[in-house]
Amino acid sequence: MAHHRVEVAVQGPWSLATSRAFWEGFTPAALPAVAGEALQAEFLVEGEWRRASVSVTQRGATAVLELSGAGDLDLAAAQVCRFLALDVDGRGWPDVGARDPVIAEAQAELPGLRPCGFYSPYEAAAWSVLSQRVRMTQAAVLKASLLRDGVFPAPASLRSMDLDLPGRKPEYLRAVAEAALDGLLDAVTLRSMKPAAAVLAVQQVKGLGPFAAELVVLRGANAPDAVPHNESRLTDEVRERYGRPLAEVSEAWRPYRTWAAVHLRVLRERRLGGAMATSGR
DSSP: OEEEEEEEEOOSOOOHHHHHHHHHTOGGGOOOOOSSSOEEEEEEOTTTOOEEEEEEEEETTEEEEEEEESSOHHHHHHHHHHHTTTTSOOTTHHHHHHHOHHHHHHHHHSTTOOOOOOSOHHHHHHHHHHTTTSOHHHHHHHHHHHOBTTBOOOHHHHHHSOOOOSTTHHHHHHHHHHHHHTTTTOHHHHHHSOHHHHHHHHTTSTTOOHHHHHHIIIIISOOSSOOOTTOHHHHHHHHHHHSSOHHHHGGGGTTOHHHHHHHHHHHHHHHTTOOTTOSOO
């Protein structure tokens, strides 16, 4: 097994501790809580679908990635940067708070948060299927039943599994696996597209409607600048705090509209007594 160390200069505010706390409370793809300051994760490297592990620590404005695995660890490092949003130039993020006092409040409560949560669009798509028409806790149990040594199965394995799941979930999960193998859920490709076009492309996968497709693009590919149009809790939060439509309010958030939306959702969960980022987005 190979080992690889990568140091990433993070541009703009970032706190590993805040991001780690966010992700540990993110039910759809929660990190296991471990002792120490490092963020540790095991995941499948997109495209190769080989297992890799990473330990991330912070040294000032530098993220230190210690990776191991049998595949391409440079590819794995790029994926880590993507799912931790370390690949985004965040130097303009404080300016959003300067323009919008509500976002400034969120930034103060969540210093250095960068949205994270799914290792890949493939895993986000699978979660979207598992969480359809069931409670969040039930979906988490279904997902746990599919894990192999703590890692979600590769698309080829998922496609061939005997899936004892309710409704059309087996059919839809196989469609997700086929789409991943065909490259339709590739993070680099989805990030290269305009978010609206990427969401439409993902809806070509059987079983993935507008809500699911937004989750895949915004939290699977981790596109930093898009507005979720099908997230009722965000819409409610914006209406309560601003008294204006989301489409109008979010213009001030460019080019970090996803980041702003996630921050507002976390504030809502905290205010209503929920755990940090417990829902699908």
